[in-house]
Amino acid sequence: MKKPSTLQLFSSFVGVAILFLSSFSTVDNHYYGDRLSSTHLKSFKDGNVNVYALKENYTTIGHSIWLTRGGAKEAKAVYFSEGDVYGKLNKWKRGKDLILTCSGAFSDDLSKTNGALPVGLNVENGYIKNRTVVKEGMDGLVIVYATGGIVVSDLTKGDLFLQSLGKKINVRKDISAKYDLLKWAEDEKATIFQTQLLAYENKLKIDYKGRKQTRERRFLAFAKTKSGTLYHIIFNFPKGEYLYDGAKKVMDHLNAKEMNVIALLNLDTGAYNVMDLKTGDYSIDAQIKGSTKVSAAVNLLSYHYD
Amino acid sequence: MVYFLNYLKKTVFKSSFWGILLMLLFPLLLRANYLEEYVAASKGTSAQVFYENLSFDSLLNVPATDQVGYYASIETVLEAHDRQADTFFLVFSEHYLKQNPVDVKDIASLERAVSLGKFLIGKETKYYAIAADYVFTTVTDAMTIGFKEETLDKSNDAILSIVAELKKQQYLVSIPTSNLDKGIHHLKKGNLKYIWSRLWFDYPVLCIVGVLSFCFVIYLMFKKVKKS
Numbered sequence: 001m002k003k004p005s006t007l008q009l010f011s012s013f014v015g016v017a018i019l020f021l022s023s024f025s026t027v028d029n030h031y032y033g034d035r036l037s038s039t040h041l042k043s044f045k046d047g048n049v050n051v052y053a054l055k056e057n058y059t060t061i062g063h064s065i066w067l068t069r070g071g072a073k074e075a076k077a078v079y080f081s082e083g084d085v086y087g088k089l090n091k092w093k094r095g096k097d098l099i100l101t102c103s104g105a106f107s108d109d110l111s112k113t114n115g116a117l118p119v120g121l122n123v124e125n126g127y128i129k130n131r132t133v134v135k136e137g138m139d140g141l142v143i144v145y146a147t148g149g150i151v152v153s154d155l156t157k158g159d160l161f162l163q164s165l166g167k168k169i170n171v172r173k174d175i176s177a178k179y180d181l182l183k184w185a186e187d188e189k190a191t192i193f194q195t196q197l198l199a200y201e202n203k204l205k206i207d208y209k210g211r212k213q214t215r216e217r218r219f220l221a222f223a224k225t226k227s228g229t230l231y232h233i234i235f236n237f238p239k240g241e242y243l244y245d246g247a248k249k250v251m252d253h254l255n256a257k258e259m260n261v262i263a264l265l266n267l268d269t270g271a272y273n274v275m276d277l278k279t280g281d282y283s284i285d286a287q288i289k290g291s292t293k294v295s296a297a298v299n300l301l302s303y304h305y306d
Numbered sequence: 307m308v309y310f311l312n313y314l315k316k317t318v319f320k321s322s323f324w325g326i327l328l329m330l331l332f333p334l335l336l337r338a339n340y341l342e343e344y345v346a347a348s349k350g351t352s353a354q355v356f357y358e359n360l361s362f363d364s365l366l367n368v369p370a371t372d373q374v375g376y377y378a379s380i381e382t383v384l385e386a387h388d389r390q391a392d393t394f395f396l397v398f399s400e401h402y403l404k405q406n407p408v409d410v411k412d413i414a415s416l417e418r419a420v421s422l423g424k425f426l427i428g429k430e431t432k433y434y435a436i437a438a439d440y441v442f443t444t445v446t447d448a449m450t451i452g453f454k455e456e457t458l459d460k461s462n463d464a465i466l467s468i469v470a471e472l473k474k475q476q477y478l479v480s481i482p483t484s485n486l487d488k489g490i491h492h493l494k495k496g497n498l499k500y501i502w503s504r505l506w507f508d509y510p511v512l513c514i515v516g517v518l519s520f521c522f523v524i525y526l527m528f529k530k531v532k533k534s
Binding site for chain 1: 432435436439440442443446447473475476477478479480481488492497499500503507508515
């Protein structure tokens with residue numbers, strides 16, 4: 001092999017240096033998202049679950065899974081927030097028809113104390129796991145009822161109304177109200193968790209500050225059609241989106257379908273990126289799979305039919 | 307001489323022992339006496355009048371040792387005079403944190419606040435629970451900000467033991483982790499997919515250069531082996 005000249009070595013070095021530095025380029029503060037189009041992939045459970053491929057400029061960038069709520073047959077949610085969540089799921093799913101399982105809110109397993117703990121206020125099936133209300137950045141307080149329904153409240157508004165208590169609860173400002181909520185959750189065996197609220201009452205709640213990093217994204221939307229049918233919709237973007245861009249695309253997509261978005265939540269796709277869909281069609285399920293096995297999850301949101 | 311030393315032991319040393327003991331106990335006795343006298347004197351008054359005239363300052367110099375014993379003695383005095391201890395401690399906690407604001411640079415102050423919270427959380431009533439929540443939330447929030455602003459040292463065992471104690475009481479202090487620490491953590495756990503995805507999203511060009519360089523090195527090694 002002929003020995004390279006100094007010039008060749010130098011130009012190679014400069015080329016590598018330019019490539020290296022270009023990877024540290026600053027964040028572009030402009031949103032280039034085009035309106036999403038969707039292609040129907042599969043319908044099952046008597047048409048109550050529908051899977052779509054989401055396309056942008058003819059390129060598939062993700063998928064959405066629509067679960068119908070209301071009516072005689074409806075998808076029911078359950079959430080496991082801490083501990084052996086895989087074991088809990090296995091025990092719980094007996095006799096049920098599981099549709100999908102994914103990671104839910106954020107957990108902290110990096111602090112130097114043992115065991116992952118959910119970040120933000122958290123109650124699992126009546127058992128309090130974390131009493132700390134995160135004051136900034138996590139404005140979504142999610143209540144998963146034992147009946148499988150989900151209610152979302154905006155913590156900046158503090159307008160969570162609990163029928164059985166007959167009053168509005170503001171857990172960030174009223175320490176007594178927080179006690180009432182936790183007591184109620186213990187008595188009712190409710191599940192509560194806190195996460196990032198990206199949109200509420202049909203309005204986006206994040207701005208360009210949400211354009212920091214491209215990451216895999218997964219959102220849970222609660223949206224109603226004009227006729228009043230409620231859907232829980234999982235949006236899965238595995239190829240990397242800015243948080244703002246992903247949320248805006250989802251809002252535009254749902255609004256274009258004349259849907260009223262009640263709330264849009266950010267689900268964790270970090271180190272424990274779990275997504276396991278069971279349509280019965282391997283080619284679809286494999287496309288929408290998360291990078292982490294369900295058995296390694298630190299928290300799980302699951303939908304099923306009885 | 308021996309007689310003199312014995313005399314000293316019996317008088318000066320002995321009296322200084324009692325002196326020190328009295329010095330330590332006197333403030334405690336004084337505070338206990340104040341509360342007892344006040345509670346007895348305000349018998350039959352409404353809760354509002356009781357709290358309006360109560361001098362919390364006289365009760366807030368909590369002894370450095372046996373804080374739980376001190377709180378328990380207050381509780382005993384109040385209950386003996388049919389005063390609600392739970393509402394008292396709710397007001398007391400507020401006064402306590404006002405006079406002794408949580409200072410993350412002073413580990414002892416954090417420990418004292420945690421020990422007040424631990425005394426309160428062991429009880430059953432609503433006001434005790436609210437008071438405990440108020441104390442623990444104040445400490446948790448201050449420590450979370452302390453870690454965020456790097457005024458707290460996350461490698462300090464004393465601080466971490468407070469974090470662990472709060473976690474035991476179901477209060478999670480959020481400790482920010484650097485990307486390097488995260489990488490090492492997930493490398494140890496064998497979570498290579500996660501490391502690769504983060505590298506790929508943040509430094510795509512670097513990833514391509516890295517993969518090409520790796521392939522080139524493999525090619526050179528393969529060539530060398532073939533030659534030999």
